[in-house]
Amino acid sequence: MTLDPVIHAPNRLQLMSLLYPLTEAEFAFLRDHINVSDSVLSKQAAALESAGYLEIRKRTLAGRSRTWFSLTEEGRDAFDTYVTHLQALVGRPLRPPLEDRTP
Amino acid sequence: MEELGTGRTRVWSWALLVVAVVMHEVALEREDTGWLVLMPLAQLLLAGLVVGPLARLSRRDPQPRMPRAGLLLAFAVWIGVLVGSVVGLTRGFDALGLPVPAVLAGLVLIGSAAAATGPFDRLKARLGARPVPAPRAGPRPDVRLEGASLNELSPADALAEIERTRDISLRPLGIPLWSWPLTILALMLVETAVGQDDLLPALAYGALLIPLFALVLVLAVRRTPQIRRPLPGMPLTARLAGMAWIFVALFCVQALPGAFSALRAPLPAVLTYLVTTALVMVIASPLGRLENRLRTRAKTPA
Numbered sequence: 001m002t003l004d005p006v007i008h009a010p011n012r013l014q015l016m017s018l019l020y021p022l023t024e025a026e027f028a029f030l031r032d033h034i035n036v037s038d039s040v041l042s043k044q045a046a047a048l049e050s051a052g053y054l055e056i057r058k059r060t061l062a063g064r065s066r067t068w069f070s071l072t073e074e075g076r077d078a079f080d081t082y083v084t085h086l087q088a089l090v091g092r093p094l095r096p097p098l099e100d101r102t103p
Numbered sequence: 104m105e106e107l108g109t110g111r112t113r114v115w116s117w118a119l120l121v122v123a124v125v126m127h128e129v130a131l132e133r134e135d136t137g138w139l140v141l142m143p144l145a146q147l148l149l150a151g152l153v154v155g156p157l158a159r160l161s162r163r164d165p166q167p168r169m170p171r172a173g174l175l176l177a178f179a180v181w182i183g184v185l186v187g188s189v190v191g192l193t194r195g196f197d198a199l200g201l202p203v204p205a206v207l208a209g210l211v212l213i214g215s216a217a218a219a220t221g222p223f224d225r226l227k228a229r230l231g232a233r234p235v236p237a238p239r240a241g242p243r244p245d246v247r248l249e250g251a252s253l254n255e256l257s258p259a260d261a262l263a264e265i266e267r268t269r270d271i272s273l274r275p276l277g278i279p280l281w282s283w284p285l286t287i288l289a290l291m292l293v294e295t296a297v298g299q300d301d302l303l304p305a306l307a308y309g310a311l312l313i314p315l316f317a318l319v320l321v322l323a324v325r326r327t328p329q330i331r332r333p334l335p336g337m338p339l340t341a342r343l344a345g346m347a348w349i350f351v352a353l354f355c356v357q358a359l360p361g362a363f364s365a366l367r368a369p370l371p372a373v374l375t376y377l378v379t380t381a382l383v384m385v386i387a388s389p390l391g392r393l394e395n396r397l398r399t400r401a402k403t404p405a
Contacts, residue, residue, distance in 0.1 A: 003258070010256055010264070017268040022330050025272075029329035033271055083265065089258040095266050097273045 003089075006051045007082045011036060011044045016053065016071065016079050021097075024057075024070035045069060053078055272330070 007016055014034045019025055031041045048054035053075030057068045071079070087093050256264075 003261075008256060008261065013256070013261060013264060014268050017265045018272050021269055021272040024331050026329040033268070083262075086258050086262045086265070090262050092262075094262065094269075097270060 003085055004078055004082045006048065006053065007079060009044075011040065012048055015041075015044055015048065015069075016075065019054075019069060019071045020076065020079055022070075024068045027067040027069070030069060048075065051075075051078075 007013055011034060015030060018030055018033060027038075027041065031038060034041065036044075045054055045056060049056055053072060055070050055072050057070070059066055059068060083094065
């Protein structure tokens, strides 16, 4: 069983995991939550983009250019497979999201 | 149907929505039972087509994942029932001759929607739950990690990291409490607008509704300028706020043609609907920019 090496790197894993439940996210949101510099985020995003997992778009809002990231269908499928492998290896399923958990 | 795969609402879906509104108006004009039964059914079908792109977006929900056709059908039935409830309740109160305020009907509908959301979520979970691999007996398989830097992340760490970051993305951002009084105020305005015989007061009430509608729309749909979530992944409060405003929009469709009729110029409902939608879009955009600017300013040190 092989874990996808493109995803199985700390920063790229965080990036994909943050993006998975979202339609898209802005550069600053990802940078702040992964806690990396702009250049590191750009580099990791470029690696995912070259693998076909990530789509990067630039938009102008209120006169400022902003970069938005979203996962491609291929990226989502790859992440699904990656998580399935992880669950099998660790021997437990993912916990339900925090908001769905009953106290 | 493959067009739905892009996850974006297509132009034709808006055209279908307009057709559904026109059919709704026609059904209300007819006293024939057949029309009153067939029209909601046709609307239900159209609603299913309109909701298709939204349902497709729910594929972005991490787990459980529901089959596309099942989700589409469930959404169509769900929204069809809600729309039918609005029409049915209004007509039912009229038939009884009871001037029950629209705000009461709105509250009942919001309660019903809240009750309906629970079973819907359970249905979604049941249909979409993926089989979880059973824990393996004996030694775990070897993991072949490629690259030295990957060794620092064990599978257990990776799984925990996925759970942590996913919870960040799904964290409820919350709908402010004041959006609920706004919703009730809007329902009262609609009720008042419906009762007006004169055009100008009715239009004035309608004009008041539009910014309220846009404001809650911004909160319920955009909510933050940094992320966009698929609609089904929203917290329950956001979904309820969104639904409440769909009811308001439906009442608007009812109220504005009445105002035009008072002027003896019965413009088609579709025209008023399009004007209202355009105004909402025009107002929602500056509000979104204002919200964004305020957030940016709050973050910047003085």
